[in-house]
Amino acid sequence: xxxxxxxxxNGVELGAIYALIALGYTLVxxxxxxxxxxxxxxxxxxxxxALGILVGLRxxxxxxxxxxxxGIAAALIAAILASALLxxxxxxxxxxxxxxxxxxxxxxxxxxxSFMLENLIELWQGSAPVPFPNVIPNPQLQIGAxxxxxxxxVVVALAIVTMIxxxxxxxxxxxxxxxxxxxxxxxxxxxxxxxxxxxxxMTFLIAGALAGVAGxxxxxSFGSAWFLNGFGAGLRAFTAAVLxxxxxxxxxxxxxxxxxxxxxxxxxxxxxxxxxxxxxxxLILVLVFRPSGLLGETLPEKV
Amino acid sequence: MIYTYALVAIAACVAIERFxxxxxxxxxxxxxxxxxxxxxxxxxxxxxxxxLADAAVYVMLALGLNIVVGFAGLLDLGYAAFFAIGAYTxxxxxxxxxxxxxxxxxxxxxxxxxxxxxxxxxxxxxLRLHGDYLAIVTLGFGEIVPQIFQNLTKYTGGPNxxxxxxxxxxxxxxFGASVMPYxxxxxxGIAAALWISRNLxxxxxxxxxxxxxxxxxxxxxxxxxxxRSKLAAFAIGASFSGIGGVxxxxxxxxVSPDLFGFQVSVLIVSMLVLGGMGNxxxxxxxxxxxxxxxxxxxPQINSLVDATFHTTIDLSNLHFLIYGAILVGIxxxxxxxxxxxxxxxxxxxxxxxxxxxx
Numbered sequence: 001x002x003x004x005x006x007x008x009x010n011g012v013e014l015g016a017i018y019a020l021i022a023l024g025y026t027l028v029x030x031x032x033x034x035x036x037x038x039x040x041x042x043x044x045x046x047x048x049x050a051l052g053i054l055v056g057l058r059x060x061x062x063x064x065x066x067x068x069x070x071g072i073a074a075a076l077i078a079a080i081l082a083s084a085l086l087x088x089x090x091x092x093x094x095x096x097x098x099x100x101x102x103x104x105x106x107x108x109x110x111x112x113x114s115f116m117l118e119n120l121i122e123l124w125q126g127s128a129p130v131p132f133p134n135v136i137p138n139p140q141l142q143i144g145a146x147x148x149x150x151x152x153x154v155v156v157a158l159a160i161v162t163m164i165x166x167x168x169x170x171x172x173x174x175x176x177x178x179x180x181x182x183x184x185x186x187x188x189x190x191x192x193x194x195x196x197x198x199x200x201x202m203t204f205l206i207a208g209a210l211a212g213v214a215g216x217x218x219x220x221s222f223g224s225a226w227f228l229n230g231f232g233a234g235l236r237a238f239t240a241a242v243l244x245x246x247x248x249x250x251x252x253x254x255x256x257x258x259x260x261x262x263x264x265x266x267x268x269x270x271x272x273x274x275x276x277x278x279x280x281x282x283l284i285l286v287l288v289f290r291p292s293g294l295l296g297e298t299l300p301e302k303v
Numbered sequence: 304m305i306y307t308y309a310l311v312a313i314a315a316c317v318a319i320e321r322f323x324x325x326x327x328x329x330x331x332x333x334x335x336x337x338x339x340x341x342x343x344x345x346x347x348x349x350x351x352x353x354x355l356a357d358a359a360v361y362v363m364l365a366l367g368l369n370i371v372v373g374f375a376g377l378l379d380l381g382y383a384a385f386f387a388i389g390a391y392t393x394x395x396x397x398x399x400x401x402x403x404x405x406x407x408x409x410x411x412x413x414x415x416x417x418x419x420x421x422x423x424x425x426x427x428x429x430l431r432l433h434g435d436y437l438a439i440v441t442l443g444f445g446e447i448v449p450q451i452f453q454n455l456t457k458y459t460g461g462p463n464x465x466x467x468x469x470x471x472x473x474x475x476x477x478f479g480a481s482v483m484p485y486x487x488x489x490x491x492g493i494a495a496a497l498w499i500s501r502n503l504x505x506x507x508x509x510x511x512x513x514x515x516x517x518x519x520x521x522x523x524x525x526x527x528x529x530x531r532s533k534l535a536a537f538a539i540g541a542s543f544s545g546i547g548g549v550x551x552x553x554x555x556x557x558v559s560p561d562l563f564g565f566q567v568s569v570l571i572v573s574m575l576v577l578g579g580m581g582n583x584x585x586x587x588x589x590x591x592x593x594x595x596x597x598x599x600x601x602p603q604i605n606s607l608v609d610a611t612f613h614t615t616i617d618l619s620n621l622h623f624l625i626y627g628a629i630l631v632g633i634x635x636x637x638x639x640x641x642x643x644x645x646x647x648x649x650x651x652x653x654x655x656x657x658x659x660x661x
Binding site: 105106107115118119239277280283 | 376378380428429431432434435436438439440442443444446447450451453454565566569572573576620621622623624626627628629630631632634635638
């Protein structure tokens with residue numbers, strides 16, 4: 001029971017990170033029908049930016065008392081901005097020209113961008129994992145039979161706040177409505193006066209910002225950043241988005257938590273070396289038997 | 304030296320692409336074959352032919368993937384899995400691992416059959432999926448297969464893989480330490496792969512693939528058995544990779560799970576994209592170019608830079624950047640590849656109104 005609860009908490013923490021990344025896949029897929037393969041590397045980039053800021057501030061001796069809170073905020077905001085700009089830049093330079101190209105062209109381009117980013121991050125930060133500064137104090141709290149770290153609570157809380165903010169943004173704001181309109185029918189949206197290019201660019205900006213939040217909490221949670229982190233995390237998050245129903249925001253959150261649980265429990269029960277097999281088997285099974293995912297709708301084939 | 308061979312081969316490919324006279328093409332093919340077969344007696348050394356033999360294995364893989372991606376239009380991002388299956392077939396059945404020492408020549412065909420079988424097994428449930436979903440499923444498969452080989456330590460040697468694989472023999476003559484037999488076998492393999500590719504392309508099945516690639520719905524309504532045609536593409540493409548895997552494992556005398564990761568699948572996709580998906584000659588050029596850059600040009604630039612500036616930079620770190628830049632650059636600026644196939648080119652340049660569908 002004790003171990004079960006610990007794994008549950010672990011799964012929720014992992015799931016929160018995957019859900020944040022999955023949202024980026026789902027937003028972009030919803031609007032462009034593109035698997036933004038480079039999204040995982042945008043997450044890695046955010047992680048390293050946060051890491052860089054924290055290491056710099058720690059070296060300057062600024063991470064004490066109120067400075068700690070400010071430092072954490074600065075690292076988070078820097079990660080958000082950096083990832084958002086990177087993602088929007090990728091869209092502008094690599095994907096925009098390919099809007100009218102055959103379907104596989106943007107996907108192949110996205111894989112190319114991903115490889116380039118991975119290599120550039122490796123050249124920048126080396127090929128070994130870099131320890132992430134341990135800035136959030138992590139005393140263990142006992143809640144009934146459940147033992148959780150403060151860090152876990154912060155990670156999950158930050159992720160949930162971000163997701164709630166995203167939900168209201170997409171449902172209520174003018175830009176959110178424009179995003180949904182473009183996702184539904186790009187031509188019709190442009191006819192009613194929505195600037196499609198700008199809306200798509202904003203979608204990438206927001207997806208990147210979410211990856212930045214994920215990069216920060218991922219760094220805190222895993223305690224390190226690595227140039228290839230984004231590949232595995234990105235694939236898991238993509239699996240989560242598909243599991244929940246790609247294009248569906250609530251689905252991405254649900255899928256994220258489910259994949260987090262799956263990873264946590266498969267590591268516990270059958271060993272960590274099988275967790276990839278478990279996650280990708282789920283991906284294949286979902287795509288084969290319910291390609292629209294848990295919360296997605298079945299769409300008729302377009303002619 | 305290696306550049307001489309590569310340039311001759313590439314020049315011949317370009318010439319074949321440019322000439323429209325059938326007889327001229329045949330003459331060039333025969334001349335090239337004669338050159339590649341005879342020249343090694345006078346010119347070159349083991350290091351050169353080792354690289355060329357590897358290049359030849361990659362050409363085979365690229366030709367196999369070309370059937371799946373280029374002909375049938377199914378983006379397979381887990382193609383290295385079949386390469387792994389071929390290599391492990393040799394690794395497990397011709398090594399001290401189980402004390403089995405099946406002959407190399409038998410295993411070539413067995414591996415082709417096994418890879419084709421797994422291609423069909425993966426394809427049967429997944430080929431209903433469209434475009435990028437299929438790509439992701441194959442990617443997942445490509446991640447699972449090496450992981451399984453890594454985890455089943457009892458049978459596969461785990462992360463260390465299997466070493467000391469048998470040295471193949473030919474009518475009782477051991478290949479020994481020479482790389483030449485692999486070079487010649489790979490040449491014959493390429494010749495066979497080219498012949499099969501060309502005949503398939505012109506066959507009923509090949510036309511069906513192209514119809515599916517252009518418009519699946521229309522193809523289905525024209526009476527093509529879409530699922531069966533796709534399955535055939537998957538199985539045939541995988542079988543090329545299985546043979547490549549055996550050659551690769553036998554030459555290296557080693558298999559280990561980290562040799563067959565996602566980057567290998569992407570490398571082969573890059574070869575196709577660079578040369579021109581769907582165009583047999585283009586694919587050969589693309590894979591030759593990339594292998595030469597990887598295993599000859601980069602190391603040479605590397606040592607030149609180090610010697611000039613007294614540094615110890617490792618340019619082999621740049622592989623991912625190069626593959627990535629090729630994928631992005633070609634897709635943005637010349638989506639039909641360096642040596643495009645005519646129909647494909649037309650398709651890519653008049654695809655405007657079809658965007659977003661499929």
